Amino acid sequence: MSMVEIIISIIIVYILHNAISKYKKIHFNELCGPTPIPILGNLHQFGDLPHRDLTKMTKKYGHIMRIYMADMYTVVVSDPLLIREMYVDNSDIFTDRIKKPSVEHGTFYHGTVTSSGEHWKNNREIVGKAMRKTNLKHIYELLDKQVDVLISSMKQIESSGKTFDTRYYITKFTMAAMFKFLFNHDIPQDEDINTGEIQRLMGPMSEVFQNAGRGSLFDVINVTQPLYLLWLELFDKSFKDIMKYHREKYNEHLKTFDPDVERDLLDILIKEYGTDNDDTILTILATINDFFLAGVDTSSTALESMILMLTNYPEIQEKAYDEIKTTLNGRTKVCLSDRQSTPYLVAVIKETLRYKPMSPFGLPRSSSRDCMIGGHFIPKNSQILINFQALGMNEEYYENPEQFDPSRFLKVESNVAFLPFSIGIRSCVGQSFAQDELYICISNILLNFKLNSIDGKKIDETESYGLTLKTKTRFNVSLEKRNI
Numbered sequence: 284m285s286m287v288e289i290i291i292s293i294i295i296v297y298i299l300h301n302a303i304s305k306y307k308k309i310h311f312n313e314l315c316g317p318t319p320i321p322i323l324g325n326l327h328q329f330g331d332l333p334h335r336d337l338t339k340m341t342k343k344y345g346h347i348m349r350i351y352m353a354d355m356y357t358v359v360v361s362d363p364l365l366i367r368e369m370y371v372d373n374s375d376i377f378t379d380r381i382k383k384p385s386v387e388h389g390t391f392y393h394g395t396v397t398s399s400g401e402h403w404k405n406n407r408e409i410v411g412k413a414m415r416k417t418n419l420k421h422i423y424e425l426l427d428k429q430v431d432v433l434i435s436s437m438k439q440i441e442s443s444g445k446t447f448d449t450r451y452y453i454t455k456f457t458m459a460a461m462f463k464f465l466f467n468h469d470i471p472q473d474e475d476i477n478t479g480e481i482q483r484l485m486g487p488m489s490e491v492f493q494n495a496g497r498g499s500l501f502d503v504i505n506v507t508q509p510l511y512l513l514w515l516e517l518f519d520k521s522f523k524d525i526m527k528y529h530r531e532k533y534n535e536h537l538k539t540f541d542p543d544v545e546r547d548l549l550d551i552l553i554k555e556y557g558t559d560n561d562d563t564i565l566t567i568l569a570t571i572n573d574f575f576l577a578g579v580d581t582s583s584t585a586l587e588s589m590i591l592m593l594t595n596y597p598e599i600q601e602k603a604y605d606e607i608k609t610t611l612n613g614r615t616k617v618c619l620s621d622r623q624s625t626p627y628l629v630a631v632i633k634e635t636l637r638y639k640p641m642s643p644f645g646l647p648r649s650s651s652r653d654c655m656i657g658g659h660f661i662p663k664n665s666q667i668l669i670n671f672q673a674l675g676m677n678e679e680y681y682e683n684p685e686q687f688d689p690s691r692f693l694k695v696e697s698n699v700a701f702l703p704f705s706i707g708i709r710s711c712v713g714q715s716f717a718q719d720e721l722y723i724c725i726s727n728i729l730l731n732f733k734l735n736s737i738d739g740k741k742i743d744e745t746e747s748y749g750l751t752l753k754t755k756t757r758f759n760v761s762l763e764k765r766n767i
């Protein structure tokens with residue numbers, strides 16, 4: 284046999300083996316899903332907006348289905364009771380993260396977001412405690428200050444007759460809040476986020492986000508995974524730049540570290556983990572990185588979507604404004620304690636999170652052993668994705684889900700399908716930070732300005748696919764000063 288024949292034979296055997304692994308019946312009650320092809324699995328069936336394609340597929344396969352992302356057996360779920368059954372009732376099986384090169388790369392499963400097992404449990408206890416400890420006063424004060432900076436910039440924009448570049452200023456707001464929370468670092472109001480301190484981190488972070496959002500076929504084909512990891516480790520400069528940045532901050536903190544004074548999350552992590560070996564230092568740096576990756580783009584996407592929806596639905600905006608104005612009764616700033624008196628605004632925030640989910644699939648989990656969920660067999664090492672789009676559009680739980688209608692959240696005490704922060708012991712650790720951030724920011728914007736589209740037309744709501752779902756085109760809005 285010639286070399287060429289040997290190679291062709293190996294390829295044929297590989298393709299056949301790959302096809303058999305996908306077509307063979309794995310269980311009597313296995314999940315239904317679209318027919319896969321060898322190597323690609325179902326990837327060829329998805330267009331630019333895979334979360335929407337999967338939402339359409341629920342009509343055929345239901346709210347729990349199976350797809351193959353190349354070789355990765357993936358369970359896509361959008362039924363809240365099944366999500367609860369997995370993440371709450373069977374949390375011992377569904378708490379770990381998936382293992383693949385793009386997740387391993389850079390931090391080697393250290394920190395909060397990508398870790399599993401004991402490492403995660405220990406880390407989550409530390410960051411959970413830190414969030415609770417700092418939550419009450421510290422977080423509120425830092426958000427309050429950042430809102431002042433944002434509103435002051437908006438006033439300057441309004442009086443100069445310019446329009447408000449939503450993405451620029453909202454990103455600056457959420458980034459500055461995170462810089463303060465993690466590093467006790469104040470970002471000056473006049474800092475240009477395209478050139479200053481924020482850009483040093485945001486530049487490489489955007490690249491990491493873009494690459495992760497696009498995904499790579501090599502990440503989900505079993506035989507290419509080791510090489511892909513090697514490639515990422517050797518050639519991905521962005522992640523190295525991010526970690527270098529965090530390392531600088533860590534070194535600066537060490538010089539002035541006082542265990543009795545907790546200035547920020549980095550201080551708390553240094554105190555809890557110590558500094559004795561490279562592994563703990565990597566855990567600290569990875570945790571800081573996770574908070575930037577999980578806590579900035581999510582909140583800024585949510586705020587951008589709120590500005591978008593309030594501009595496109597002026598009657599909803601007016602109703603929310605009237606409620607704030609009446610509640611404040613002459614005061615000139617909304618505080619977190621006003622939240623209970625502004626149920627309509629809270630409903631607007633919830634409806635935006637339902638109607639325009641921040642992230643298509645949240646953060647993937649994996650199953651640590653074979654199990655049955657809702658009568659369906661789920662094999663060990665499956666990737667688990669919540670399809671937030673399909674969850675928010677699930678007609679069993681939301682009447683007329685295609686309508687943007689905040690009042691739906693006033694009619695019922697709570698809706699079991701409203702899970703933007705996920706559920707169970709591994710749900711979003713920054714949930715109350717995020718809820719405070721969204722409320723305090725959007726309420727004060729509404730109090731100060733009427734938001735109008737710049738040409739009188741509705742702003743295009745189409746999203747582009749990525750780790751978060753921002754609008755395809757950036758948009759500016761025109762600001763009309765309110766009398767307060």
Ligand code: HEM
Nearest residue numbers: 395396577578581582585645646704705710711713716717
């Ligand atoms: C609108 C804003 C936000 C949304 C919708 C959101 C949503 C989520 C979701 C769905 C998860 C995955 C949970 C799971 O695996 O089931 C998550 C995890 C996480 N979020 Fe958030 N998040 C937001 C803001 C934030 C903020 C502001 C922070 C930090 C202050 C944060 C920090 C984290 C971290 C560290 C994790 C990983 C938790 C773990 O693996 O244990 N998030 N978030």
